[in-house]
Amino acid sequence: xxxxxxxxxxxxxGPGGYVSAIRAAQLGLSVATVEDDxxxxxxxxxxxxxxKALLRNAEVVQLFEKAxxxxxxxxxxxxxxASAVQRSRGVADRMAKGVEFLFRKNKITLFPGTGTLKxxxxxxxxxxxxxxxxxxxxxxxxxxxxSEPKSLPGVAIDExxxxxxxxxxxxxxxxxSIIIIGAGAVGVEFADVYRSYGVEVTLLxxxxxxxxxxxxxxxAQLTRSLSRRGITIKTGVKVSAVKPGGAGVxxxxxxxxxxxxxxxxxxxRGARTKGVGLEALGVAMERGFVKVSPTMETSVKGVYxxxxxxxxxxxxxxxxxxxxxxxxxxxxxxPRPIDYGNVPSCTYCRPQVASIGLTEAKAKEGGxxxxxxxxxxxxxxxxxxxxxxxxxxxxxxxxxxxxxxxxHIIGPEATEMIHEFAVGRTxxxxxxxxxxxxxxxxxxxEAALEATLAALGHxxxx
Amino acid sequence: xxxxxxxxxxxxxxxxxxxxxxxxxxxxxxxxSGDILAEVETDKADVEMEAFGAGVLRKILVSAGDTAPVGAxxxxxxxxxxxxxxxxxxxxxGAPAQAAAAPSAAKPAVAERPSAAPPQPKSEDHAAxxxxxxxxxxxxxxxxxxxxxxxxxxxxxxxxxxxxxxGRVKASPLARKIAAQSGVDLKxxxxxxxxxxxxxxxxxxxxxxxxxxxxxxxxxxxxxxxAATGPEFxxxxxxxxxxxxxxxxxxxxxxxxxxxxxxxxxxxxxxxLREELNALDGQPKISVNDLIIRAAALTLVHHPGVNASFQxxxxxxxxxxxxxxxxxxDEGLITPVLRDTxxxxxxxxxxxxxxxxxxxxxxxxRTQELSGATFSISNLGMYDVRDFSAIINPPEGAILAVGxxxxxxxxxxxxxxxxxxxxxxxxxxxxxxxxxxxxxYLQDLKKLLEEPLRLLV
Numbered sequence: 001x002x003x004x005x006x007x008x009x010x011x012x013x014g015p016g017g018y019v020s021a022i023r024a025a026q027l028g029l030s031v032a033t034v035e036d037d038x039x040x041x042x043x044x045x046x047x048x049x050x051x052k053a054l055l056r057n058a059e060v061v062q063l064f065e066k067a068x069x070x071x072x073x074x075x076x077x078x079x080x081x082a083s084a085v086q087r088s089r090g091v092a093d094r095m096a097k098g099v100e101f102l103f104r105k106n107k108i109t110l111f112p113g114t115g116t117l118k119x120x121x122x123x124x125x126x127x128x129x130x131x132x133x134x135x136x137x138x139x140x141x142x143x144x145x146x147s148e149p150k151s152l153p154g155v156a157i158d159e160x161x162x163x164x165x166x167x168x169x170x171x172x173x174x175x176x177s178i179i180i181i182g183a184g185a186v187g188v189e190f191a192d193v194y195r196s197y198g199v200e201v202t203l204l205x206x207x208x209x210x211x212x213x214x215x216x217x218x219x220a221q222l223t224r225s226l227s228r229r230g231i232t233i234k235t236g237v238k239v240s241a242v243k244p245g246g247a248g249v250x251x252x253x254x255x256x257x258x259x260x261x262x263x264x265x266x267x268x269r270g271a272r273t274k275g276v277g278l279e280a281l282g283v284a285m286e287r288g289f290v291k292v293s294p295t296m297e298t299s300v301k302g303v304y305x306x307x308x309x310x311x312x313x314x315x316x317x318x319x320x321x322x323x324x325x326x327x328x329x330x331x332x333x334x335p336r337p338i339d340y341g342n343v344p345s346c347t348y349c350r351p352q353v354a355s356i357g358l359t360e361a362k363a364k365e366g367g368x369x370x371x372x373x374x375x376x377x378x379x380x381x382x383x384x385x386x387x388x389x390x391x392x393x394x395x396x397x398x399x400x401x402x403x404x405x406x407x408h409i410i411g412p413e414a415t416e417m418i419h420e421f422a423v424g425r426t427x428x429x430x431x432x433x434x435x436x437x438x439x440x441x442x443x444x445x446e447a448a449l450e451a452t453l454a455a456l457g458h459x460x461x462x
Numbered sequence: 463x464x465x466x467x468x469x470x471x472x473x474x475x476x477x478x479x480x481x482x483x484x485x486x487x488x489x490x491x492x493x494x495s496g497d498i499l500a501e502v503e504t505d506k507a508d509v510e511m512e513a514f515g516a517g518v519l520r521k522i523l524v525s526a527g528d529t530a531p532v533g534a535x536x537x538x539x540x541x542x543x544x545x546x547x548x549x550x551x552x553x554x555x556g557a558p559a560q561a562a563a564a565p566s567a568a569k570p571a572v573a574e575r576p577s578a579a580p581p582q583p584k585s586e587d588h589a590a591x592x593x594x595x596x597x598x599x600x601x602x603x604x605x606x607x608x609x610x611x612x613x614x615x616x617x618x619x620x621x622x623x624x625x626x627x628x629g630r631v632k633a634s635p636l637a638r639k640i641a642a643q644s645g646v647d648l649k650x651x652x653x654x655x656x657x658x659x660x661x662x663x664x665x666x667x668x669x670x671x672x673x674x675x676x677x678x679x680x681x682x683x684x685x686x687x688x689a690a691t692g693p694e695f696x697x698x699x700x701x702x703x704x705x706x707x708x709x710x711x712x713x714x715x716x717x718x719x720x721x722x723x724x725x726x727x728x729x730x731x732x733x734x735l736r737e738e739l740n741a742l743d744g745q746p747k748i749s750v751n752d753l754i755i756r757a758a759a760l761t762l763v764h765h766p767g768v769n770a771s772f773q774x775x776x777x778x779x780x781x782x783x784x785x786x787x788x789x790x791x792d793e794g795l796i797t798p799v800l801r802d803t804x805x806x807x808x809x810x811x812x813x814x815x816x817x818x819x820x821x822x823x824x825x826x827x828r829t830q831e832l833s834g835a836t837f838s839i840s841n842l843g844m845y846d847v848r849d850f851s852a853i854i855n856p857p858e859g860a861i862l863a864v865g866x867x868x869x870x871x872x873x874x875x876x877x878x879x880x881x882x883x884x885x886x887x888x889x890x891x892x893x894x895x896x897x898x899x900x901x902x903y904l905q906d907l908k909k910l911l912e913e914p915l916r917l918l919v
Contacts, residue, residue, distance in 0.1 A: 336656075401639045403662075428634030428661055 003134040006032040008330060009123045010142045011115035011276065014041020015048075015316040016307030017144030018099050020323030024142075025106035027331040032135050033108055034115035034125050039099040040092075041146055042166075043316040049095050050169050051189055053088035055348050058196035062350060069387060081197045082172040089170070117141065117277030120300050140302045140330045143290070144323065145276055147269040147308035152181070155242045155265065161249050162242060162263045165190070174199055175261035179251050181239055182266035183210035185347040188226065190264055192349035195231050202232040202258055204251070209235050211347060215359040215408040217374070217394060222410060225351055225390050234258075271309040286311070294337040295329035296322050304330065318343050342425050346415040351391045354418035357406035357425060360396055369399040371431070373454025375447045377411045379462050382442040388412035393451035395421075395431070402430030407451075413444050420448055431455055465549050466515025468499060468537035470530045472652075477532055480504045481702050484526045487519045493539055500526075500537075503702050508825050517541050521550060529702070633660035641665045645802065650830045668830070703794040714856050718772075719892040722851045723900040725908050729867045729882040732914040745809065750884075751787075751841050752812040754864055756917050757910045759783040759803035762837055765903040769836050771857040772893045786835030786855060787815055789822040796822045797855060799835045808917055839864060849885035859894035862907075863887040884911075 007029035010021045018039060021031045038045050057079075067074045103110055113127040121137045149164035151157050159167035165186050174197050180187045183205035195201045203210065203226070209219035210226070210233060223233055237255035244250070246259035271289045284291040284299035289311035296304045304326040307319030321338050328335035347353040363370055376392045377383035391411025397404055407421040424434060431452050439449040446461075453459040470480050483501040487493055493513045500511045513519075517539045524536040538546050631648045633641070637660045641648050644665070651668050653660035700708065732753050739748050762769040762783045771778045785803040789796050798818040803811065821827050840852040841864035852863040865885040872881035886907065890900040910916055 400643065401636060403636050403639075428636035430635045430639060433635050 003136060004032070005136040005138060006030045006109070007137070007139045008032070008142060008327070009034065009115075009135045009137040010144060011117075011123060012041060012144035012146055012307075013039040013099065013110070014144060014146045014307060014319065015043045016146070016319030016323045017041065017142065018102070018323075019320040020142050020144065020306060020327045021108050022102055022106050023324045023327035024331060025108050027327065027333070029139065029327075029331060031106075031108045032111060033103065034111045034113060034123060034135070036112070036114045038096045039103065039110060040096040041144075043319075044095045044099065045092050046166050046169050048316050050088040050092040051165075051193070052348055053091040054084055054169070054193045055189060055350075057084035057087065058193045059350060061196045066387070079197055081174040084193075084197070085170065085172045111135065114275065115145075116275060117143075117281055117303070120281060120302050137302070140304055140326075142296075142323075142326050142330075143276060143278075143298075143303065143305040143309060144307045144319070145272045145309050147314055148272045149265060150268045150270045151265050152239055152242065152267060155239075157265055161244055162265055164265050168264055175248070176200065177247060177260040178202070178262045178264055179204060179249065179258050179260040180264045180266055181242075181251070182206075182268065183233070183235070184213070184266060184268070185211070185345075187264070187266035188222065188347060188349045190266065191226060191231050195226075195229055200232075200260070201230075202234065202260060204237050204239060204253065204258070205233075205235045206238050207235065211353060213345065214347075214353055214355055215394060215406070216361060217392075218353055218355070218408050218410045221391055222349070222351070222353060226349070269308065269314050271311075273309055294325075295335065296326040297329070313340075313343055313345065315343060315345070339426075342422065344418045344422050346418065348415060351388075351411045352414040353408075353410050354414040355406065355408045356418055356422050357404065358396065359406060359408070360394075363396050363405045366405075370405070371397045371399040371402075371455040371457075373397075373451045373456070373459065375451040375454055375459060375462060377444070377447055379450070380442075380444060380447045382444050382446070383412060385442065386412060393417070393447045395434075395448075395451040395455045397431045397452075397455045402432055404429065404431060404434070407448075409448075411444070411447075417445055417448055420445060465544055465546055466513070466517065466539040467535055467549060468511075468513070468519075468539060470524075470532050470534050470536050471502065471509070471511060472532040477504050479529050479531045479702075481529045482524050482526050482536065483508060485522055487513075489519055489522050491519050493517065493519050509829065513539060515539050517544070520544070520546050523550070631660065632658060634662065636662050637665045644669055647830070647834045650833060701793050703791075703796070707794055710856075711853055714853050718854055718856060720851075720854060720889050721892050721897060721900070722887055722889050723897060723904055724849060724851075724885055724887040725901075725904045727884045727886055727908045727911045728872075729884045729911065732911050733867065733882050735914045735917075739808075746812050746816075748808060748812045749815075750843065750867055751839070751864070752808060752815060753911065753914060753917060754841070754862075754886075755785055755787065755800070755803060755815060755839060756806075756808050756811050757907055757914075758837070758839060758862055759785055759806075760917070761903060761907040761910055763804050764906060765899070767895050767899050768860050768888075768890070768903045770859045770894050771836070772859060772891055773857075777859075777894055780836040782836070784834050784836045786838030786858065786861075787818060788838060788840035788852075789819045791823060791825075796827070796832070797835060797838055798822050798827055798831050799833065801834070837861070843867060843884070849887055851887045852889050854889050854891055859891045860900065860903075861889050863889065 008024045008031045010017045010031060010033045013021070013033050013035040017033060021033050024031045043049060061079045064074050064077050111125045111133055113125040115123045115125050118124050121141060123135045123137065123141060125133045125135060149157065149166060155162060157164045163171065168190055174194065177200035178194055179202045180191050181204050183203050187203060188210060191201045191203050205212065209216065210223055211219050227233055234255055237253040239251055239253050241252040242249060242263055248261035249259070249263045251258045251263060273290065278290065281300050281303065283303060290298055290305040290309050292298055292305050292310045296306050296310065298305050306322035306326050308314045310322065325335045325338060342356065344354060344356045360372065372394065374392050374394045378389040383389050388411065391414065394408040395404065396406040404421060404425055407418065409417055434449065434452040435456060437449070439446045450459045450461055454462065481503040483503050485500045486498050493499065493516060495513055495516045497513045498510045499513045499519070502509050502511050518541065519537060520540050521538040524530045530536050538549055540546050632653060633648050634655065638648065640662060646665050646668055648660055651660050651664050654664050655661040732750070736748050736750060736753060739745060766779045766781065769780045769783055782802050783804040785800045786797040787800060789798060800811065800814055800818060806814070818827070818831065835855070835858055837858055838855050838861040840861060842850055843864055843866035846866050848868065849865040850863050852861045854861050867882050867884045869880055870883045872879050872883070886904060888900050888904055
């Protein structure tokens, strides 16, 4: 039996794992990675990246549909869903190959197979052929096994009638109709994709509003936008049963019965920790996730956990940041701990949603006096020229200190615009610094400036 | 995981070195973050030094009784298994101005020996030391000063200390606003952000920080009684405070062109007012000095040119009065600062000034209370001094010297009477102001003290 020794063994090569591996290699450590799928994890293969490709297709379809408003007549348009999925797979393949390239460039060794901790510094890799390799970690093991879609109690995901995002992203056949259970980021993004390709979409959410972690005004605006596009939205409904029947699947709720050809389960994700060997080592858990220190170390010294398995928010960029912290901590650096209050949240449906910091409701709980400014894209020249005027920028500041407590953007390129405020908050800029920053004209970002001015009580263009 | 360097904290703007009074932990003791590691004597106060990291106190590099310059490595906290040779070996070059303090530690080979000799703290430290870059106003002053650093040497070390560029305080916009709103002086705060930048949490921490001073008053330095048969003289070593005074006063007197203006104030009405106030039940006792502090502060508001500081290329005129109040101690002199004096009532001044003076004598002042004065008052009236002139405490622009209130014969309309008179002498920095400016200030101050009811409104 082969045994090989590295400074660090990283189990899982999603955005958390591959980033930690590269950062550790940059710091001069020898690194082995273990992956039971393709490098890149859910993000590159089945999540963030392929869905962004699908959403781009959806956007192109929507643009063609309103070509008339630009004075362009389109006849015989035939959006082919299978081609959209194929294009998406191509994008994912390319990005996954990029990770393999980066591993080679940084002299990181990839071991295909399933990694299991045998002791705090020994990982056994079982390949698809059953052969095992033993990896010994001289410095530390980084666990980055990610998460997997959850389902409702008693409802099995068969990826045929009841699918998860994993199935949705690879199915080349679109259903005639679909019920999406859960209106978080995954739910509304697939609602957008399917609706753009003519699928009848019903969006069910147990909480009182869609995108429930976002600001209430954002939820309201998105509800209007999606409803206008013919998506049926039911909020505050609890699903009691999902079973075959009718047009395909029948969903019983306390708000009535719904039928569709398929159900997409988008109720959240849970840590993927089975078979990793956590129990035997006694790694402490907290609410289903691995408990970690500010430097991402678990309760077992020398064993680190990052990304989705280490808890909320389950976002690729948070995993990458944690990967850097873990690698630097292991290399004896003194990494700056992650500010979990300053992680941007992005949803890529149309209109896009992006936010950072506190919602208005949360900010009010703090008991401080708030200065809130909102600026609609209807009053932004660039947005009008683009013909993308849905949405607004909302800035929530502390009235006394001018601290930017939260920013919520719904509208065109919201996910790009949020970073102005992310940088601002990292630097502890206040509304004054945003105000004194000249924003180029005409840009969508002027709406960020104007919302800030509105919070100060003197927006110009409204 | 990490190695925590314990360095001599910079506890005041002027502090250049400190003496370890005693270690409360010994080598091999396990310490938690926040544990008191040692007591340090600075030129101003005795301060407890907190551990900034957890682990084992692996090494003490400066023994009790010895002195080390600010920023010098005085101890190392790390896990038992951690190799600290690299850190100890760096002691010669890591922190600013410590080369002289730990000469032997520069060679790892020496440092490896468990009983490596502690650095010799001798007066030549001062002479040998490079000019300290830490004179800038952003000098860190929090006693939680130990830097947590990586095993990998200097490359990753953020320069937590002040920058050599002198004037600029590195602080985030939000930190500046909160500091301005809560009256926190950013110069007194050590930044924990990148490159020592002061961020919001630093300002907030300084507002809620507990008093940093040692709980127990230190024993006074023993001075042997010269016996008749004993030697003709002895050389008493300088206390840290005496050394600081000896070092700083020539820095004032030589470069600062002093001039002096004296006036005499009729204190009869102020005296009567004070007696009346002190006869009231339930009121804190008001001293003559309290009346003078209040009068001096109110008058400064109308004479901002006197409440000013020479800055080389400009004159900084202060809009608020932070009054330094000289307090004599057996072994020297200390000047705690009463902030925003112009906004405080007589009663507030009386209570706060007494509290400052008492804690100064017990040497329990907080570090923030020891710097940032814009003007000072020195009162030797209790020693029955008629008048004297004081040396300006840079970077302040003036200091008021107060003599005793004396009963003297005075010429009245009817002939000769008895009056209470007090001499006030202001020492002014001629680079900041001229004689007439100082004279006008004294004139208004005199008027205010002679119409003391104004002090109550």
